[in-house]
Each structure stands twice: as structure tokens, then as C-alpha cells.
Amino acid sequence: MERSFIIKLRNICLYAALTIELLLMIYERSTLPLSSPKMIFRVSFVLTVAAVLLTKYSFKQWVIIAITVAISVVSYKITGNNDLLRFSLFVIACKDADLKIMLRYIFGVTVVGSLIIAAASALGIAGDVKIAQDFGRDAGSEVRYAFGFGHPNTLQSVIFSITVLLIYLIREFAKFKRNVIMAIALVLNVLLYFITGSRTGTALTVFTIVLAFIVYQFGPLKDTKILYVSGAVVIGACVAFSVWAAAISKYARKKKYPFYYKLDRILTGRIQSLYYDTKPHKGALQTWSLFGDKFSGNAFFDMGWVRFFYWYGIIPAILILLVILYLIYRLYLNRDYGVMIMIISVSLFTLVEASFVSSFIGRNYLLPIAGVYLLGDIWEENRAGKNKVSDQLHTMDS
Template identity: 40%
Template sequence: MNFLSEEKRAKLSEVLFYVALSIELGIMLLEKTVIPLHDCQSYVYRVTFLLTLIVVLLMKHDKKEWIVIGAVCLFTFVSYRISGKNDLLRYAVFMMAARDIDLKKAMKYIFYVSVAGYALIALLSVVGKLGVVAPPPRDYGRGDIEVRYEFGFGHANTFYGSVYAFVLLWMWIYGEAASLREWLLVFALNFMASVVSATRTGMLVSVLTFGVGFLARFYKKIKECKIVYVLTALVTPVFCVAFSVWSAVVSKVPRYEFEHKHYDLIEWIDDKLNNRIHDLYRETEKHAGSIWTWKLFSDGNSEETFDMGWVRIFYWYGIIPAIVISALIVLIIYICYKKKDVWTLIIILSLSIYTVVEATFVSEYIGRLFILPVIGVYLGEFVNRKKDGECLRS
């Protein structure tokens, strides 16, 4: 690409990145509806992967960065060849392509495209053109017949997950400058969404998220507190991963085995999680999700889905990739500490806890994990060792 000037390469890289991002957001929005995608996804993924790979090749890299790029691509490619899932390879190249973007501009683009798409899905369901506002009352596994509103998203949890993504994006972009009235309006929207979708997990995680968010907004000195970053680093990979591993282990304990020394505790927690722990073992014939199905690298037969997101990471991709992902999260938390970026920290904390019991953000859809551009920019900065205090969010 030496026939292009540096300025033209930068412009072409930006255009190609936004084309790839737009396609990924579009297929993410389609997937959230009842519209069947069939097998077209794999072809779309090839297009967006090629676009982001071209962007990476157009960029200027020093020798150290090329080594890092080569190592990451090799690791994720090996994972792909063993597991048959190219998600990690696509995610990695996408994040590399995001290195030089205007981060706030990109996040606003994701925010407004997503909000427009979510609003259109809901509107089409209300006028009877796409999906339903709410399916007939039924038992969702809680022992009660209930109505859960989904507004065209195919499932109540998918609807709430979209509102939750909107809230987190809003916090990252506007939370620091928003007034108390704006904060309360967004909280009210989130609360109503959690009520009509009847998601207990969403309500609990959102209360935690808004509590920390309020504190960060109205007590500015919190971003200087080292303990906040340390606690997040402990909660995210230590508590979330450790609890998920424990769940995968005890999922095999048969129900009503009262003599088991931890039976009461397991049953109490599992009841609060709507049987998610026991379902890791008993929901499928091969006991997908239980720790006995985990491998160092997953294989093409590990396709089953279940709700516990961190367990899905271990099951879908393998123990080694899951450990690498956990370490990467700790590194991002460290970068947040160096940059005093409490808002990205809040997003990481909230998503990590939410993913313990919901696998919404563990998927092949890049458009779901809106935090990827932030991670790409921050890791690119870390590899290039730019000034720690420079805040790319501004």
C-alpha cells in the first residue's frame, strides 16, 4: 500500500472500518428480531473480517507491534482451527482495526445506530409488523405463569439486554456531564424495561451499575481512588470466573441429594438463578456446560447454548482462551487505572457481573459487544506505550 500517502491510507482505513462496523451493527440488529438469518451470516462475517484485516494492513506498525499482531493472530487462528469457531479471530482483528479511530465519534455512532434500530424493532412490533409486543402468558421456569414483554425482540431477555446496552453506552458517552434529571430519566427507563420484561438479573445489575455510576458522576474524586480499580479487578476475573467454575463443578450434584454437604447452599443459589446451575449439567444429553465437558481448546461439537455467560466462554472456546480473556480484562482495568477512566471501568464491572448469569454478550455478533472499540484503542495505546495520562475518551 506504499502507493498511497499516509493521509489517504488513514482516510481509507477509517472508511473501511466504519463500513465493517455498520455491517456488524446491522446483522446484530437483525439477529435481535424474529427475522431468520439462515446461513448468510458466515458470508457477512467473511466480508467484515476482510475489511478489518485490510484496515490493519493499511496501518503503520513498528516491529514490536507486528510481533504482537502476529502472536495474537496465530493464537486466535489456532483456536479457530481447533474449535471451529472464528469468533475470537474476528474479534481480535476488529479491535486491531479500531486502534486509530476517534473513539468518542465511534462510540456515538454505535449508540445512535443501535438506538435507532432498537426503536424501529419496538415500533414495528407495536403496529403488528414484526414479532409481538408480548407472547401469551406461560411459565418461564420460575413456577409461575407470567407475561413478559419483548416488543419484537423475540424474547424478554433480549429486549432488556438491548435496553441495558443502551444504558451502558449512554453512561460511557454522556454520564460524566449529564444532569441529575437526565440520570433519573435514564434510570426510570431502565427500571421500567426490567419490570415489563420481568428480569430479576437485569434489575439487580442495573441498580448496582447506576449506584456506582451516580457515585462516579457526583463524586469526581472516585476516579483517583486506587481501591476502586483493585476491587473491580478482584470482582471481575476472580469472583465472576471463580463462581462460574464452581457452578460448573456443582451442577452435577443431583437434585434432592440432601446428604451432600453443600446441598442447601447449592439449591438456594440455583433457585435464585432460576435453575441455571443445574441446567449446565441436566439440560442437554451431553451435559454441556458442566466442567467435565471443558477442554483446553474447545472443539466443533461444543455448540450448545445456556445462560451462564462465563461458563459459555470456557465451554465454547476452551480453558486456555478463557484464561487469556480474563487476563486481558485485568490488563484493561490496569489501563483504566493509569488513565483514571472510571467510566470504562464501570462498563467492565457491570458487563462482567451480568455475564455470570446471562450470555447476551458472549456471541459471534461483534455488534453486541459495543466496548470492543474502546478495548482496541486502549490496547493499541498500551502496546505503543503512549503517555499514560492521555485520555482517549476526551
């Protein structure tokens, strides 16, 4: 078969898998009943494997792929959770993906799907427009809007996700057009706060817009190490705080530990829930294990980095963190400040919300980015281009 035909067939398989994952993610975000999606995951997985087999890799990359699959299979055998295997193969399959096209596609499908959920709620077809209950914020019963997403924080997490991706997609727009879009996004997110009442989600969305404006506006920040080193520090701080929170979760409910208690109230009970929400105290540090267990994937709590370590185990989580740090290094080599802003924002968001730590590939658009930068030739091509320009300038100076 001609190589061009193989590439087309690979792209069909890859986008079919991605579309299934996105549609499943959108459906899961709604309040419609969802039975076990295992069969749908299997269809997506088969398409992903087909995309991998139709993609060209070097011998060194095949060795890395074999090691990755082996670790993922070990995790699956121990926990019964195949998330790591599914996620890692999807990342591998995205090696030669066109990021601009794929991320625009993810953005478009997510926005349209989210609008459909909101419209269905507003028309009384499915889902509540607003919810009145005690949200654990020392304010008694509150009325907050969810627009079919089941919870105001879920709505805000979707808005956050869409906004972060939008800010990335407009990075190369003309300065005036880009700033207008960012200003509109900022105003809309502040106004939405009065509807959702989601303080953390709104604050981090605003933070992302402001950070992007500063980096986009001032050229030197794009080329120096500051942004990339800051990203690594942010991830380290988020992980360190999460480990500490899991360790002191038993005491966060008790007023005799005022600092823990007040911090937990600020985080609306997220720390104490790690210990008290289940009888086995799932989420507390003493329940973490090296490779997870058969029941770890059944525990759900808001602090995403804690869920990350608890679900997949300490060793797999550390290995993935090392891969993330290597990804940041490659982003620095390529000076991709847009992706670095995304990673910083998502890392901070994951500290308090677990939207990006789930069984749904469609929630995490950083996965195809990782595939391209960890396995693709994009960074080497750009480095070669920069070196060529440098050599030309050197020749001119001579």
C-alpha cells in the same frame, strides 16, 4: 499514497465492517428468520483485515499481532469456530479509532435499530409484543412483554447494554444535565421492570446507574486505585463462581442439596441447565477442554462466563482474562473511570446472561475500547500530559 488518504480509507473499511456487524446484530435480536451469517461475517472480516493493513503499528505491536493471530488460528483449526480470529483482528483494527465518535455511532445505530424492532412488533409487522408462558420462576404462566425481541430477558439485555453505554457517553456532561439524564434512565428502567419482569437485568442496570452516580459525584474515586482494583476483584469473583457453578451443576436440581437447589432457583435454573440441558452435559465442568472442540460453539446457556470458557477453551479464556487485567491496568494509568464502570457492569451481567459472549461483534462495544487502550497511544499521551503538569508544578514549587 498520502498518509491522510490512507487514514480515510482505513476508517471507511473499519466503519463499513462495524456497520455490517451492528446491522447483523440488530437483525439477529429480532424474531425474523436468520440463516447462517457466515458469508456476511466473511465480508466484515475482509474489511477488518483491510483496516488492519492500512493501520500503522510498531515492530513490537506486529510481534504481538502475529502471536495473537497464531493463537486464534490454532483455536480455529481445533474448534472450527473463527470467533477469536474475527474478534481479535477487529480489536487490532480499532487501534487508532476515535472512541468518542465510534461509541456514539454504536449507540445511535443500536438505539435506532432497537426502536425499529419494537415499532415493528407494536404495529403487528414482526414479533410478539408480549409472551404468555411459564418462565421457570415458580410463578406458573406469566405474561411478560418482549416487543419483538423474542424473550423479555433479551429485551432487558438490550436495555442494559444501551443504558451502560449511555452512562459512559454522558460522563463529561455538566453535572446537573448528567444527573437529570441518569435520574430519567433510573426511573425508566424501574418502570420497564413491570413490563419485562426481568429482575436480574433491571437490578444490574440500576446498579450501573447508582455506581456511576457515586463515582462521577465524588472526585477522589476517579483517581484512586479502589475502582480499578474492585473491577479486577469482581471479574475474579465472577469467574470463580462460574467455575464452581459448572462443577456443582449436576447437583443443583436435587433437593437433597438444599443450598445448591435454592441458589439455582434464585438463578431460575441457570446452574442445573449447564448439566441437564444436553445429553453430553455441555457446560458442566467435566466437559470443558483446553482449547474447545468442534461442537463447543453449538452449545448455548445463559451463564456467560461459563459459555466463554466452554466455547473457546480454558487456555484461550485464561489468556483473554490476562489481557483484560492488563487493560484494567492501562485504564488505571489513564484514570478512565468511565470504562472501568462499564467493565464492572458487563462482568456482573455476564455472570448470568451471555449477551456479550456471542459470535456477533456488534454486541460488545468493549472491543474497540480494548483496541485503543491496548495498542493505541492514548494512555501514553495522557500520562505524558500528566507528567508535564507535575513537572511544571514542581518547578513552580522550586
